[in-house]
Amino acid sequence: MVKKPFYKKLDRTTELKSIVESDAQEIFHLIDTNRPYLRQWLPWIDYTQSVADELAYIRTVKDQYQENQSVACVICHKGAIAGTISYHPIDWMxxxxxxxxxxxxxxxxxxxxxxxxxxxxxxxxxxxxxNKVEIRCATGNTRSCAVPQRLGFTHEGIIRQAEWLYDHYVDLHFYGLLATEWKKDK
Ligand SMILES: CC(C)(COP(=O)(O)OP(=O)(O)OC[C@H]1O[C@@H](n2cnc3c(N)ncnc32)[C@H](O)[C@@H]1OP(=O)(O)O)[C@@H](O)C(=O)NCCC(=O)NCCS
Known part of the structure; x- marks a missing residue:
């Protein structure tokens, strides 16, 4: 059975929607016009050089969603795609x-x-x-670190040289949140 697309309204003007093929052009344009800023922290920017590259990514995550391996969404704000959020493949084990x-x-x-x-x-x-949600951010990426900090994640440590960013390694802050901690906070 085909799973119905993910949809969640976040506020009056913002919603999360499963990424679909027809988003490829707009997402690619957003990446292409933000390259230096995104490239500072994301390792895949240089591998996204065309709408076709974005389409290939979308097809992969659509399949993963159907197989219960991932969820990938666009964040729509006032009718425009503002960015994306996704799970890395779920560790079911x-x-x-x-x-x-x-x-x-x-x-x-x-x-x-x-x-x-x-x-x-x-x-x-x-x-x-x-049972657990993790967020990993490069040391120095203060805006990204602020997201799990704001949401009450625990800082679990720094893993050294954990990510290759084009021409150098970065250390990663590991943030973790347990199901029991999230429920307790609510
Ligand atoms: C990481 C990234 C998504 C963070 O973006 P961001 O806008 O700082 O995060 P949010 O969208 O949660 O917004 C938080 C800001 O909005 C403000 N804000 C306004 N209303 C808010 C609300 N209702 N809830 C929370 N924050 C709110 C906060 O005060 C904060 O502002 P400040 O940074 O001036 O203090 C963005 O910087 C980015 O895409 N960077 C490049 C790619 C990247 O680094 N990705 C992550 C790799 S690990």
């Missing part, structure tokens, strides 16, 4: 998942990602019944 995200620079500062993460955490714990 250990009942945990990592969230990845980005916004166009012009959409920062409005709480969009904090709200989107909150909805993805609800889904992980309430619908998927997972």
């Amino acid at each position: 250990n009942r945990k998942v990592e969230i990845g995200y980005w916004l166009g620079a012009q959409f920062q500062g409005n709480g969009l990602m904090t709200k989107a993460c909150s909805a993805f955490i609800d889904y992980a714990f309430d619908d998927l019944r997972l």
Whole structure:
């Protein structure tokens, strides 16, 4: 049976929707016009050089969604795509998942990602019944670190040289949130 697309209204003007093929052009344009800013922290920017590259990514995550391996959404704000949020493939064995995200620079500062993460955490714990959500951010990426900090994640440590960013390694802060901690906070 085909799963129905993910949809969640975050506020009056913002919603999360499963990424679909017809989003490819708009997402690619947002990436292409934000390259230097996104490239500072995301390792896949140089591998996204065309709408076709974005389409290939969308097809992969659509398949993963149908196979219960992932969820990938666009964040729509006032009718425009502001960025994306997704689970890395779900670790069913250990009942945990990592969230990845980005916004166009012009959409920062409005709480969009904090709200989107909150909805993805609800889904992980309430619908998927997972035990843990993780977020990993490079040391130095203060805006990204602020998202799990704002949501009450625990800082679990720094893993050294955990990610290759084009021409150098970065250390990653590991943030974790347990299902029991999220429910307690609510
Ligand atoms: C990481 C990233 C998504 C963070 O974006 P952001 O806009 O700082 O995060 P949010 O959308 O949650 O917004 C938080 C800001 O909105 C403000 N805000 C307004 N209303 C808010 C609300 N209802 N809830 C929370 N914050 C709110 C907060 O005060 C904060 O502003 P400040 O940074 O000036 O203090 C963005 O910087 C980005 O995409 N960077 C490049 C890619 C990247 O680094 N990805 C992550 C890799 S680990």
